[in-house]
Amino acid sequence: MIRFISKCILVIFSMCSQLQAQIKQPKYEVGAGVGAFVYQGDLAPSRFGSWKTIRPGFVLHGSRLINKTMALRLQLSVASLHGDDAKYNNPAYRQQRNFNFRTSLVELSPQFVWSPLGWADAGKQLSPYVVGGAALSLVRIRRDASAFNAAYFEAEPELFSQLSTDLSTRTPRLMPAVPVGAGMRYSISPTLVLNAEASYRFLFTDYLDGFSRAANPDRKDHYYSITVGLIYRFGRKNSWDCPPVR
Template sequence: MRIVLLLLLLTFSKSLVAQNFYGFKNQRDIILSFGTGTTTYFGDLKDNGDYIDPKLNLNVGLQYFFHPNISGRAELSYFRISGDDKDSDFEGKNLRNLSFRSDNIEFNVSAVIHAFPKGIKFYQRPTINPYAFVGIGALYFNPKAQVPATDWNGNPLPDAGKYIALQPLQTEGKSYNKLAIVIPFGAGFKYKLNPFLNLGLEGGYRLTFTDYLDDVSTVYKDHNSFGEDYLAQAMADRRHELSPPKSPLGLKTDQKRGNPDNNDGYFMLSIKIEYYLPPTFLSSHKNKRGKGRYKRAKRR
């Protein structure tokens, strides 16, 4: 699917080259980008060194050059991450038996430093230009997990198999914020396809200020503290799903559930198409309306 999309974009780029030569007589300072790629999560439900479970990301952005080598960029991204103790190579994680998935939205602004200056005119830019970036952003995340078939007492749970949000359940006794600050940084390069289009490849890591992307951070919550909320109890401690079931070690509040010493993070690898917007794109609608009034007046 991604190959087909790339071929369509390249075909479209040929038609852009044939547009009115007026575009060359004016500087194009604003760049629109679209991208897709993969996102890899790093946290308590992922083994160290495991990079084999990437998930889809989509992004759109606007970029403006303030200096021949430096531009500012604003970007909006959607991506999914997930983790499952069943996939771990460590028995201790297998016995914990936790899992999650999360659909996320990130907005960031970054400074992009290019190796070579962009040129006096946009079409005079280098054919290949490496770059690095660093910025700040905001992330919305919402970890979910599937409802178990039964609770700790063996009673069936409603909506078994359905994904539900974990944050309202306070699985560790904490109501964390689903908005987090992130620090994006990374590098990439862009290749000049034609005067109006670039093809780019970019990789960037996100430092986050939360350890709850996966709803796992500290210790088990006391089973008795859930009261009659058997759903929350079963979602917080899923060892009863194992065969044979494990004893509820979570009866004590000091039993380790996650590692609070390291915040969660994620890595995004994206292929991007960049398009240099026409200098009149913001006023094109206004110009068309003016031309229409002129034509009507002429007929009179």
Template sequence: MKIFVAVLSISLLGVVGVVNSQSFYRFSGGRDAIVSMGTGTSTYFGDLKDPGEYMDAKPSLNIGLQHFLTPRISARTEITWFQLRGDDSDANEEGRVVRNLSFRSDNFELNIVGIINALPNGTKFYQRPQFNPYGFVGIGLLYFNPKAQVPSTDWNGTELQKAGEYIALQPLQTEGVDYSRIGIVIPFGAGIKYKANPFINISLEGGYRLTFTDYLDDVSTTYQLHNSVEDPLVQAMADRRHELSLPPLGLELNHIRGNSSNNDGYFLFNLKLEYYLPPNVLSFKKKRRNQRPFKNIQRRRR
């Protein structure tokens, strides 16, 4: 993971370097950088979601910076906050209902993607197409933190001190696994831009995230043996069937709790507002040119 963070940092520096070094003025008329803000929905796919269910969406917010490298190709870095939720009580399958697990999570994603536009921009930035579909793919870093509400009592009927509170599940190791809350994602998707005026685009974008973890929802493999869990809180959070007056499932080894054959994932759908930044905002060329006359004046005085 440290190696990936280093690679991501170098990639970010590379994007900044490209922004400062590329000459796109002959295509864009000096405005080759775009700042964007957006809002939309996030949809979770995992063990606490019915197959084929796509409408259980939660809120998301994002801000990004995009730079055109050619009339059709651009690079973008973006940070997104979004929520994910899943609940067995809403399931269509009886087996999931009696499992009685749930989670909610506030997440952050930082990504870098390459974007290919279907149509090239014109000679000047304001001569771009009125509508322009595009596709994107890249790499990102995800922070997730699944939480669940503490039940009123433990398996012995003793009232729990944090009853009703939402607490992080990863520190509890409900399946005996110390997984990381930071992971790699592969974002890919498509969108369409509409030129609202010479300086502003409005875009609709949808993108799926491939992840390399099955613990976005804290559910993946099997129950721990019920009697081997000493902490009553962990025992109550790992197997919540006592809330339905049902016996525990962790009485035998390797009793299935989740499906580890498929990693979790999520889908982001956003409405974005894009603004073309003034020329040289992200370049040092103009500053360097402005410094030269001052140096010449000093030399003449000497």
């Protein structure tokens, strides 16, 4: 019996040793990516926004691995957003309303990253992950209603007062947001990882596009991004091994 228990202990230690070798990971990651940022709001024809007004952007991020499935990440996104009624002819009123906006966007976001299958080592195929956190964005919104066709909307007098209210409302300069997303990682070497990520930002304002009452005050504005990038891993390696047996 004692010999059997001893063999079991040796097997367990052997398995733990192999596992430790497999899951040693660098502590830190830095990455960069490029992609598309899509506005989703009153000046887009669907709830999912429109690819007719996509804008380019880039992201920079740094991560600290907490354990074999969790990490803390700080991400900086720099992009712009755009919406334009004139891009769409259905419904017909959009080209008569002719609202449009542009804004620059600088977003800083601390996030948690969870990779349920662990941080992919070189040779693994794909490692999915989900991400969520908080964000604060600096924006400079430039709205334009100069092409509004007042004659077309004569039968809707309330629209004129609503537009007047919108144009007299100051647009935000700082916007809090809740980003949530998912992505895939693929390790091409022990230090380099390719990743692709989609991230959706929930906002608390309907003035991302500069219009609310004259558009759709019952629905907040949002935006999302789809990016691809490269991650570099470095630093003294973590070792999440089996606990010692005393």
